[in-house]
Amino acid sequence: MKETIRAAFVIARRDFTAIIFSKSFIIFLAGPLFPLIIAIAASGLGKQVNEDIDRPIIGVALDAADSAAILAAREKLVTNLGENGVPELIRLDGVDPNDPDIADQLDKAARPLTAILSGSLETPRLTGSARDIQRWQGRMALLSETALSRSEPVQVQAQAVASTGSATKRNRLVVAQGGQVILILLTMILAGMVLSNLVEEKTNKIIEILAAAIPMDAIFLGKLFAMLGMAIVGITVWATLGFVGLTLATSGLPNLPVPAVGWPIFCVLMILYFSMAYLLLGSLFLGIGAMAATVREVQTLSMPVTMGQLLVFFLAAFSVTKLGEPVEWAAVLIPFSSPFAMIARAAQMDNLWQHGVALVWQAMFTLIIIRFSVILFRRNVMKSGNSVVKKGLLATLLAFKR
């Protein structure tokens, strides 16, 4: 075992430095910038479009007194609901409130109208598309009622408390979901890279030298930890840049809800569970990728692998609101979804011992997957003998040598 760890370190150091000091690593680090820029641009554009589309203008075709009253009522409601909370009203002078063909006025107004309010305050009628009527009927009723009551706006005094039971539960759920999303995104982006990790060795025939010099488990472990190290460097850079950017942009960090275990432990658990998720999926991908002879084969394999990752994510995400239920226990116990389910637990439950157990459970499965990957690699790629049959499955799994 000691030799395996030493040899794994030699492989990890070679791979890690080869990646970190390559030019392509800069591109890798800049990778998240592209979706970020696209997301910012898309959301800005979307917001603008939404503002343009969603600014409704309702034409008011009431008699003079009712028109004045409803316009005054709008001003009152804006005080509490805000400008976007109440549709803009424009008076339609010279239009008969009881005109049966009032729909014709929708296209005649100087500005495009969403709908027309006609009739009287007591019996208002809204003319427009079914969708707009459904959307604004309530607000127009509220405006009419306010206009009829002629009441003054009431100022509600605010008395905020630190937290309530339901708010805490809700907030922790948000943290749990957020933690899961971050974890799965990082794992999806980074673990897939392991797929092609042995292609270089096989293409360059270096695998023969490695296989003759060190235990095969050491090659797999070394490669996995090198990629994990690279991923953690990347995440550290992204997190630092994100922190600095957020601090500069918003003069301080947003006031986030506190997870059940507290932020410091939650952050540590995020790192640990990311590592475990990465190692679990990475060891599987490394094993699958090791069977591929060419980059093309790796590309072919990457689609079902991504789908598999999504399935794991869906299971974990589905179970986040079902603490203690069978489905959540399944997510906790299935090794591949376990890190995601456990980070959700960290956000919602404050006992720590369960994380120790989960981490040991996940680490154990990582080693088992590596062992299986090594056996498959030796049998299918290196064309090595029938040691499983001879030694027995358990002995093969425990023999952490080749």
Add this chain to the structure above:
Amino acid sequence: MTFVPPEIAVEARNIVKRFDGDVAVDGIDLSISRGSIFGILGPNGAGKTTTLRMLLGIIDPDEGERFLLGSPDPISRAHKVGYLPEERGLYQSMKAYDAIAFMGALRGLPLAEGRERGRQMMEDHGLGDAADKQIRQLSKGMAQTVQLLGTIVHEPELIILDEPFSGLDALNQGKLERLIRAQADKGVTVIFSTHVIAHAERLCEEIAIVAHGKIPFMGKVSTARDRLRPQVHLETRNLDGPWRSAIPAECQPLGHNWHFTLPESGVEPLLRALIEGDAGIQSLSIERPGLHDAFVSIAGEAVAKKMEEDAARDQTEEAA
């Protein structure tokens, strides 16, 4: 507990390897003494590489046992072994001296020491200027030398070279032969496979001939040669006389030249009969058979021909 004598570096007992049902190695027995230069001779596809890979622990035999430096688990002896595979491979982005150090580190040599030794070895082999170059910037010959240096940087007790002369020009083949001898002089056991008989003949004390996954001969080169009788080349002035009874009856002259296998009775009775029988000796030479003749005799004409074709293909590729 199986006992392997300490003077034995490598031992294989009836090892068998099958690939998809086809037998690649069919019950090979090997015993290689420490400190010797041992050649494994055979054409491509005979089972040489598979045998070496099993001895090294890269693959496991389907049947039989193998012991490397006394251990049935070859990887556990890896730090005392150097291996140059037939298909050369190095990380292209690595610097040359670093590649040597990395190969040493794989086998337990501290990286810093490996780097120091790597630079020195490259200097000693006239490649000092290339030490800081990336592997991809080196010529094929230089890269092969770097890999060879990486094979010995950790000062192994046993060196296994799979077709080490393949792809090398004559100059580098000579260098490699000198390096192998130098290692053997230090007491290192060197095992190499080849399909060029001349290398084995020049370098090896012992050989194993591999054909169709079996070893029809293993032993000293001289023993292989001694399996054949020396050949007599005789030129006589007379074509007939009492001396004719001294040479095999079936031997027919080509002009005044006679070629035949030295009779069991030896040289002296033959000479006496030729002189006393008035053969009129113009010239006489008695040639000991070469390893090639021994190989043909042991492995068969077809195997020898295939091996010659492999060697010729190598030369063509090298020239290209």
